[in-house]
Amino acid sequence: MNFVIPSFAPAMPEMVLLALASFILVADTFWSKRYQFATYYATQISLVVVGFLILASFTTEQVFTFNDSFVRDSFADILKLFTLIVSLGIFLFSREYLLQHKFYSGEFFVLGLFGILGMFVMISANNFIVLYMGLEIMSLAMYAMIALRRNSGTAVEAGMKYFVLGALATGMLLYGFSMIYGATGTITFPEMAQVINSGKADGIVLAFGVVFVVIGLAFKLGAVPFHMWMPDVYHGSPTAVTLYLGTAPKLAGFAMVYRLLYEAMPGLVEDWQSLLIAISILSMGVGAIAAIAQDNLKRMLAYSGIGHVGFMLMGVLAATADGFSAAMFYVIIYAITGVAGFGMIVALSKAGNEFDRIVDFKGLNARNPWLALMMLITLFSMAGIPPFIGFWAKILVIEEVVKAGFTWLAVYAVITAVISAFYYLRVVKSMYFDKPEDSAPIEAITPALNWGVSLTAIVLLLLGLLPSTIIDLAYLSI
């Protein structure tokens, strides 16, 4: 047996992240008593270090290592960098929230870091097994983070629900994997694409496998009809964890879609395209209509997230490189906007008042005009109103889907976007035109959060005014 030691260099960011996460895990037990925030700062520093490592070794060519189970390309690097940026924001907001609600613990940050490691593994996966491993590492960390607030019944219920449905979805995904492996005889993505294109594999078995893979992906992304868990889990989790769930994993989920559908199964485009069209139509519809009935902002954002996933999938179902680029741009913008949206709830939530009902935002303009303005920017960006960046995200996806020949789908998407603008504007209306129940001025729980929210919202505006750099980034990487 000849075995060549694989090159470790491309996977350096992952290895450093794993080493730092393990170190923090052990060090936390010593730190936590004496220096309360040591774990928090160490976590943030690790993210910066890993980000620097990725930037330092940024590559535009595809590098495979570990016997073709790991791939490093500019797509992976850019998504990883955005995962890190989003995570920096998540941890900044989480710390204050955990302190306010008295369940601050080092495990939150350690599990968060391991979850990010799982996302990295997914983003760089080049075969079924590694993809599955990354998905499980990420999901397991998230299940635990949701239930970390043990004395809250809703959090434990949300964790349990997510765990059971997540396990079911993973089962579906694995079943699909096994079928495709059975038909092609390989687990490595580029090889799989070759076998499928050569036409040697059994088409019916492949189609059967694709159905299960798409179901699994839709479950993980939270697309209709596999979205039932989203509102309950988003609502039940502590807001800091919702912030984590609703942002960074979406980037990894998109990477999973890209690796599986674009790199491994481009030959089966007829099979997955029609499935994705149905899923996308349903997601946009449910996301637009069900959100109107919500009175809880977290639930509303969950439904809006379902709608966003439907939009993102439009770029995917265009099945072109440009389509995937538009979808990638969409998902990055969605993650950043999510940090601003959930971050606003975190910034205002005090012990005893989650501040997650729409009623809580009544008359926010009278109580704190600056934060109301920031919330306005975030909501407008989500709704896709120019000049905010959400507008560009929507327009690019729609452009790609029209280019792919689905003009009717684009028309439908615009209609749902208009419907969904209603519930975003309803929050804006209650912030600006309703009388507050409690007219006392309100501040973000710490100045840091005030800065954090303001920075994210202003970034949404600035990116909207100068979108070309980040759009180019997405288009050059695929």
Added chain:
Amino acid sequence: MTFEQFIFYLLAAIAAVSGLMMITVKNPVKAALWLVLAFISTAGVWITAQAEFLGLVLILVYVGAVMVLFLFVVMMLDINMAVLKEGFTKYLPLGAMAALAIFALMYMVLGPEHFGLDVTGTPDVKAADFSNTEAIAVPLYTVHVYAFVLAAVLLLVGIVAAIALTLRRRPTTEVLYQNIDKQVKTLAADRFRMVKMDAVKEQPIVEAGEEDKK
């Protein structure tokens, strides 16, 4: 039907029946035992497919370790199965219909047309001294080493998650902990307080009898 086929169908039937029994039986301990039977018959199927190592590991790990632990948990917890099983008959028709539909679809795809011996080719029979363990071990530590390390990370996350979710430090009013730091730092002054008092002069004890005499 060859002898091998007979064994396969027998084991497969046992596995399917015990799987069904496991989810329908009322007593959780019995359900766990049915699951053990399902594992053992599955291990048998694997061994007939020449995967002896996997079959034995399934029996050792799942039957021997996991299920025994699981049985302990089931016996320790007071699970009210009647509540868990509520709505079972209500959802049974719908569930059975869905299951049958999926089964029919799967039969069409997984049937002999697509996975028969004439499609996949007869698997070559390995010699008696063929080492199954080696066939698994070598790729596991070479080609798939990345996935193997990730599996270790997954287990680590599992441990962290389980401990973070279950470890409860009871308040010191309920349970007394030994605080070693505090014990070492303790000074004599913390434990032992010198109190200055005036000396007390001892009074001669007047005996009860003498008083009476006066």
